[in-house]
Amino acid sequence: MFARLAGMGYRAKAREQERARELRAKGGGEVTFANTDPEMVRFYCAWLRWFFAIDEERLRVRVYLHEGLDLDAAEAFWSEVTGVPRSQFRPGYRAPADPTIRRNKHEFGCVYVRYTCATTHRRIMGLQRALLSSEAIPG
Secondary structure, eight states, rough: OOHHHHHHHHHHHHHHHHHHHHHHTTTEEEEEEESSHHHHHHHHHEEEEEEEESOOEOOOOEEEEEESOOHHHHHHHHHHHHTTGGGGGGEEEEEEOOTTOSSSTTTOOOEEEEEEEEEHHHHHHHHHHHHHTTTTTTO
C-alpha cells in the first residue's frame, strides 16, 4: 500500500508543481490527481474527503478520452467513481487516434480530479514533503 501511495504522489508531483507556480501567480492553490485506475481515483477522492474539510462545490473533473470511445458513458462512469456530479465536469478532451503512440485504449479514459483551495494545497504539499523527507523513509 505504501508503494502505491508513493507512486501516486510521484506521478502527481510534476504536474502539481507546474500548476502551483501558475496558481501562485494568481494567488491560489490547487491539487490535481489524474489516473485511469478507478480504484486509485476512488481512493484519492475518499482520502481527500476524509482528511481535509473540502467544499464539494470546488471539485472539478475532466475526462481525457480517445476519439471513437463514448464520452457520455465515460463521464457517467467517472461521476459514479468520484462522487462528483456531472454538472461539475469540465468539457472532455478527445485525443486524436494515433496508432504509432498507443494501441490499447482505456475504455473510460483518464480522469483528472481537481480541487482548488490554497489551504488544502499547502497542507497536502507539507504532508508530501514530510513523507518524502529523509527522516521518514528508512534506509
